[in-house]
Amino acid sequence: MAKVSVIVPCYNQGAFLEECLQSVECQSYHDWECIIIDDGSTDDSGAIIENFIKDRIRFKLIKQSNAGVSTARNNAIKASNGVFILPLDADDKLSPNYLEVCVNILEELLGISLVYGKVKKFGDNNGFWNLQPYCFEKLLEENMIHCSAMYLKTEWEKTGGYDAQLKVGLEDWEFWVNLLDKNSKVIYSKDCILHYRTKKKSRNNSFTERERHKIKVYIGKKHLGKYYSLISNLPDYIAMNRKEIKRLTILSKSKKNALSVLITFLNVFKKS
Numbered sequence: 001m002a003k004v005s006v007i008v009p010c011y012n013q014g015a016f017l018e019e020c021l022q023s024v025e026c027q028s029y030h031d032w033e034c035i036i037i038d039d040g041s042t043d044d045s046g047a048i049i050e051n052f053i054k055d056r057i058r059f060k061l062i063k064q065s066n067a068g069v070s071t072a073r074n075n076a077i078k079a080s081n082g083v084f085i086l087p088l089d090a091d092d093k094l095s096p097n098y099l100e101v102c103v104n105i106l107e108e109l110l111g112i113s114l115v116y117g118k119v120k121k122f123g124d125n126n127g128f129w130n131l132q133p134y135c136f137e138k139l140l141e142e143n144m145i146h147c148s149a150m151y152l153k154t155e156w157e158k159t160g161g162y163d164a165q166l167k168v169g170l171e172d173w174e175f176w177v178n179l180l181d182k183n184s185k186v187i188y189s190k191d192c193i194l195h196y197r198t199k200k201k202s203r204n205n206s207f208t209e210r211e212r213h214k215i216k217v218y219i220g221k222k223h224l225g226k227y228y229s230l231i232s233n234l235p236d237y238i239a240m241n242r243k244e245i246k247r248l249t250i251l252s253k254s255k256k257n258a259l260s261v262l263i264t265f266l267n268v269f270k271k272s
Contacts, residue, residue, distance in 0.1 A: 001031035002107065004099050005082030005153070008036045009072035013090035014045040016197060020090050021052055021059065023195070029099035034059045036090075037076040040066030045090075070162035070171045077156055086150045087172075094148070095193040102150040105187050113184040114176075116149035117192035125198040134186045140227060143173035145186070148194045155179055163222075168207045170215045177223050 006024050010017060017036075024034045036059065038046050046063070053059035062076055073087055084103060088094065095117070102115040119129035132144040139145070159178045162171050180186065220227060 001029075002083040002103060003081060004029065004032040004084045004086055004103060004150070005077070005080035006032055006034040006099075007073055007076045007080065007085060007087045008034060008090050009039055009069050009076065009087075010036055010041060010045050010049070010090040011039040011066065011069070011072075012041045012043045012045060014041070014043045014048045016091035017045060017048050018052055020088065020093055023093035023096075024088070025056070026096050027094065027099045028097050029103055032058065032099055033081060035062060035076040035080055036060070037062040037064060037072045039064060039069070039072040068164060068167040068171075070164045070166055074161040074164070077153065077161065080153065082153060084150050085153050085156055087147050089147060091197040091199075092148065093195040093197075095195070098192040098194070099150075101189055101192040105189060106150065106152070109185075109187070111185050112187055113155065113180055114145070114149045114151040115187045115189060116145055117194050118188070118190050119146055119194050119196045121196050121198050123198040124200055129196065131188065134188055136180060136182045136184065139173075139176060139180065140223075143170070143176065145172070145176050146194060146196070147172040149176075151179065165218070166215060168211055168215075170212070170219075174215075174219050174222070177219060177226065181226065 008017075008020065008024075013020075021034065021036070024032070036049050036053070038049060038061065049061050053061055060079070062079060064072065064075060077085055084106065086099065086102070098117055101117065105115045106112050119131060121127055121129055129146075131146075132138060132142075134144060156179075159175065162175050163178075166174055
């Protein structure tokens, strides 16, 4: 069996942490380790972690000064021993078969870049999250992959890890854009569930539209080549204007999604 490293960054999630870790312990797949990284918590998270792991050898604790979720994930992954990586936020939970389903897909189907399960919300809001079907062109416009997708550690090593500059959010989206390309194979499995805790105030819903816009510009500039490479034989799309884009009616139907991505990011860059 290939070992899975479950990576749990924690910053002031003491109220929810034990529930999260119990969902890892109850997995039907048994070859796993769980690395919890306390990102400078100021609540009782540290004490809760130490109490939980004291008789559980498959759980490990790393402590660091507060540096953000990207740095926390990267440091925990560096210390991991698994073939596969599964990030898990400290306030979320996994269905008991989550690791088993993801590992089976990655091992049985050749060339799969990552696997993720469906999402069921709990907490302040309930119900299943209606995720868009995966499409690389659409991924460049908006994220449809939650942070708890499983992938090979060697793939993380190739990317250089999560971007430590992204501290307010969307770091998982940037990582998927970095990791994947138009030839990548991604599986969305409805046979396992990430239980996603919804709260009135969270990191993902607390930053402003202006901050979100700035991050999209940052991601677009950082991965400029991926956006441009979607359509061959076109000039640098930043230099293009809307009239010129409308004139490109000779594009085949299969490339229309790519064109919409270029239009979207052209507008983003103009606003920036």
